[in-house]
Amino acid sequence: MRADLEIIQQWVKPGHHVLDLGCGDGTLLDFLKRERNASGFGLEINPDHITTCMNRGVSVIEQNLDTQGLDNFEDNSFDIVLMTQALQAVRRPDKVLDEMLRLGAEGIVTFPNFAHWRLRWGLALSGRMPESESLPYKWYNTPNIRLCTFKDFEALCRQKGIRIKSRRVVDGQHQNNWLARLWPNLLGEIAIYRITRENT
Amino acid sequence: MPDSLPVDSVGVVTPQTYHFETPIELACGQALERYDLVVETYGELNTDRSNAVLICHALSGHHHAAGYHSMDDRKPGWWDTCIGPGKPVDTNRFFVVCLNNLGGCHGSTGPSSTNPATGTPYGPDFPVVTVSDWVKSQALLADRLGIECWAAVVGGSLGGMQALQWSLDYPERLRHSVAIASSPRLTAQNIAFNEVARQAITSDREFHDGRYYDFDTLPRRGLMLARMVGHITYLSDASMGEKFGRELRDQAYKFGYDAEFQVESYLRYQGERFSEIFDANTYLLMTRALDYFDPAYEFGGDLSKALAKASCEFLVLSFSTDWRFTPARSEEMVNAMIAARRKVSYAEIDAPWGHDAFLIPTPRYTDIFTAYMDRVAREVGA
Numbered sequence: 001m002r003a004d005l006e007i008i009q010q011w012v013k014p015g016h017h018v019l020d021l022g023c024g025d026g027t028l029l030d031f032l033k034r035e036r037n038a039s040g041f042g043l044e045i046n047p048d049h050i051t052t053c054m055n056r057g058v059s060v061i062e063q064n065l066d067t068q069g070l071d072n073f074e075d076n077s078f079d080i081v082l083m084t085q086a087l088q089a090v091r092r093p094d095k096v097l098d099e100m101l102r103l104g105a106e107g108i109v110t111f112p113n114f115a116h117w118r119l120r121w122g123l124a125l126s127g128r129m130p131e132s133e134s135l136p137y138k139w140y141n142t143p144n145i146r147l148c149t150f151k152d153f154e155a156l157c158r159q160k161g162i163r164i165k166s167r168r169v170v171d172g173q174h175q176n177n178w179l180a181r182l183w184p185n186l187l188g189e190i191a192i193y194r195i196t197r198e199n200t
Numbered sequence: 201m202p203d204s205l206p207v208d209s210v211g212v213v214t215p216q217t218y219h220f221e222t223p224i225e226l227a228c229g230q231a232l233e234r235y236d237l238v239v240e241t242y243g244e245l246n247t248d249r250s251n252a253v254l255i256c257h258a259l260s261g262h263h264h265a266a267g268y269h270s271m272d273d274r275k276p277g278w279w280d281t282c283i284g285p286g287k288p289v290d291t292n293r294f295f296v297v298c299l300n301n302l303g304g305c306h307g308s309t310g311p312s313s314t315n316p317a318t319g320t321p322y323g324p325d326f327p328v329v330t331v332s333d334w335v336k337s338q339a340l341l342a343d344r345l346g347i348e349c350w351a352a353v354v355g356g357s358l359g360g361m362q363a364l365q366w367s368l369d370y371p372e373r374l375r376h377s378v379a380i381a382s383s384p385r386l387t388a389q390n391i392a393f394n395e396v397a398r399q400a401i402t403s404d405r406e407f408h409d410g411r412y413y414d415f416d417t418l419p420r421r422g423l424m425l426a427r428m429v430g431h432i433t434y435l436s437d438a439s440m441g442e443k444f445g446r447e448l449r450d451q452a453y454k455f456g457y458d459a460e461f462q463v464e465s466y467l468r469y470q471g472e473r474f475s476e477i478f479d480a481n482t483y484l485l486m487t488r489a490l491d492y493f494d495p496a497y498e499f500g501g502d503l504s505k506a507l508a509k510a511s512c513e514f515l516v517l518s519f520s521t522d523w524r525f526t527p528a529r530s531e532e533m534v535n536a537m538i539a540a541r542r543k544v545s546y547a548e549i550d551a552p553w554g555h556d557a558f559l560i561p562t563p564r565y566t567d568i569f570t571a572y573m574d575r576v577a578r579e580v581g582a
Contacts, residue, residue: 017541041538047547047564054515054545055571057579061534062547072535 003170004084005031007192008108011166012036016079019103021065021096022086025049026058033058040078066091070099078104085134085190087111088144094156097195101162107195115149115185133172134189150185153193161198168192208284209276210242210267210291217307218344224302224337230327233316237341238263238307239299242283243291245347251582252347253289254338254374255279255298256355256362259430259486260478262306265298266291279356281561288569293582294351302337303329303485311481312413324410328485331358331493335365339373351580352376352573356558357525358486361493364533367510368495376576378515380569381522381558383529384503384536385494390524393433394487397426401480410481423480424471431470436521436554496536503536513543515572517565519557520550545572 005028012018016038020029023042026049032038043063044050053060063072081104087093088111100107112134113119122130129139137144148156150169157164169180169188180188205211215238223231240263245252255265257278266283268276283289283296300308303326311326318325342350353366353374360382367377383390401407404422408415432440444463459465499505514537518530527548537544549565551557557565 039541039543041544047567050545050547051567051571054547054568055575057575058545059513059543060545061538072531072538074539077539 003175004110004190004192007168007170008032008082008084009035011106011108011194012038012080015039017077019043019073019078019081021070021081021083021100022089023049023053023058023060023082024084026053026056026060028082028084029053029058030056065096070103073103075102076105080104080106080108082108084108084110085112088146088148090146093146093148094160097156097160097162101195101197105196106165108192109153109195110190110192111148111153112144112190113150113185113188114147115151116189117186120186132189150188150191153191157193157195162195163198164193165196166194205268208286209280210284212270213240213242213264213267213277214269215240215263215307218341220337220340220344222340224333224340226327226333227330228327232302232309232327235302235309235337236307236313237299237302237309237337239297239341240264240266240277241298241345242266242296243294245295245345246582248581249347250349250351250580251294251577252342252345252350253294253296253576254342254350254353254366255283255289255296256334256338256353256359257298257301258355258357258359259490260474260483261359262304263298263300263308264306266296279559281559282566282569288566288573289354290570290573290577293577294573297341297345297347299338299341301329301334303482303489305479305482310479311410311485312479321411321413323413323481326481326485328488328492330489331361331365332369334362334489335369338362338366339370342373348373350374350376351582352378352576354378354380355382356380357382357555358490358493361490365493365495367512367514368506371509371511374512375579376515376572377510377512378517378572379530379533380517381519381525381530381555382516382533383525384496384533386491387529391491393429394491396429397487398484400425400429401484404480407480410484412480418475419480420472420475423475423478423483424468426471426480426483427474427478428467428471431467433524434555436523436552438521439553439556442552503533504539507536507540507542510540510542514545516544516546517558517568518546518548519553519555519565520548521552522555522557524555 018040020042042060081100119130169184169191171177172189218237221234223233225231264277265279266277285292300306303310311322315322353363355363360379363377363379401422404419406417407419447462495506496503518527534546551562
């Protein structure tokens with residue numbers, strides 16, 4: 001099993017109502033439905049992913065976070081709002097974080113670390129924008145327009161009064177890696193953050 | 201009709217008439233003592249009766265959704281693009297039922313049928329029926345066919361409204377509700393267009409207060425105008441532009457008021473043809489049923505409260521250039537379902553054809569519809 005699914009699953013309680021922003025082909029929601037009897041919806045814009053979700057019985061809504069926002073969802077209408085590998089692709093990640101914690105008591109966010117040593121090394125050595133397993137695009141066609149590092153993200157959370165309940169770091173294959181746990185901002189490729197509002 | 205049937209056609213089909221002798225109480229307070237429903241079915245009902253799909257028709261539709269009535273038919277049924285072997289509503293897996301709704305003019309009891317009380321056509325005495333009344337009569341038909349629970353109730357436009365109403369009136373009798381290019385209620389603009397259509401009909405001198413049958417005539421002019429107005433709302437500006445542009449029938453302007461532009465002659469032709477085959481009283485009735493549809497009304501306008509009793513899963517689809525029932529109307533429905541925590545999937549399909557897009561098999565539409573119905577089929581073991 002993918003390590004990130006395993007980790008996220010531990011934070012979802014049986015019967016939780018979840019919203020998955022950028023749900024892809026519905027793998028995570030399908031997994032949570034089966035393993036945790038979770039209900040909820042995924043939002044997606046990729047037509048093929050939407051079709052796959054519908055075929056596997058995952059409730060999916062075609063909705064673009066950048067242009068349509070999340071106004072159609074009510075405050076505190078979910079137990080958990082998920083966003084895996086999509087935060088770096090929205091125009092205003094800061095506002096999306098606010099929205100996640102408006103809709104849900106908790107948020108789970110995963111994104112690729114732009115300070116991973118291989119990316120640093122690549123940029124230093126070649127002087128070109130780095131590419132990697134988790135970032136397999138050219139600078140001009142990448143959907144990842146808001147890349148950041150773990151430190152950047154944590155600074156933003158502090159500034160916004162968002163409390164980080166847990167952080168788990170995995171490698172590009174979503175596997176646990178003890179080195180990455182030791183020195184995350186340099187050796188971690190993907191982090192899984194569990195966040196909540198400061199006063200909760 | 202070509203010399204041989206297409207392989208993905210349900211083939212030659214024969215409608216059946218079901219007689220109902222038990223009175224049906226209608227929303228308006230009146231009852232119909234007895235009535236007929238004309239029905240077509242495609243595919244086979246499986247042994248545990250779990251694979252039945254109900255297709256609900258739109259404003260001018262009827263029971264003939266797929267296949268041909270004879271080898272001489274020029275065109276197949278109105279939704280043949282989506283119903284048949286290997287099509288989204290796959291007749292190799294589903295038992296598909298489509299009927300002409302009560303008040304229709306294609307064989308089910310309606311204004312042009314004989315009123316048993318008078319021995320003459322009902323005409324204006326036929327009660328105004330609602331979407332809920334239709335759903336009730338469809339449930340009685342399901343009883344007759346031995347269908348306890350539909351795998352899915354599916355419809356486009358006014359048909360989608362019936363699919364939604366089913367989820368509220370008989371929540372335990374359907375697993376999936378599929379509403380395509382539909383709306384949870386008409387807007388003032390929608391009602392306004394309907395009113396123009398009705399005025400066109402009722403102001404025709406041949407209308408005779410709806411008793412034109414007694415005068416051996418038809419309000420052709422009025423029905424033609426009604427259809428012309430309706431037809432404009434089914435297309436998009438772009439699709440009309442592509443089809444007709446400013447093309448003239450002859451080379452030059454004639455400085456008169458005959459049909460000079462292709463679009464004019466097209467609309468006149470469509471309107472005239474429709475006025476010969478459709479009943480004007482049925483047109484009035486169907487537009488009124490549209491106007492009245494508003495399941496949120498008794499919940500203070502809150503559709504999510506109405507949906508609290510629904511238990512099926514929903515698929516909602518809209519089309520980008522549909523200005524009759526815009527994507528925003530579908531989203532209104534979807535948002536109410538989200539708020540009510542119902543299971544719902546939604547997509548807006550990019551298609552240039554306006555409201556009519558629900559009848560036209562564009563690739564993404566077909567993909568989504570097929571993927572969803574495939575899952576429904578797997579779920580019911582079909």
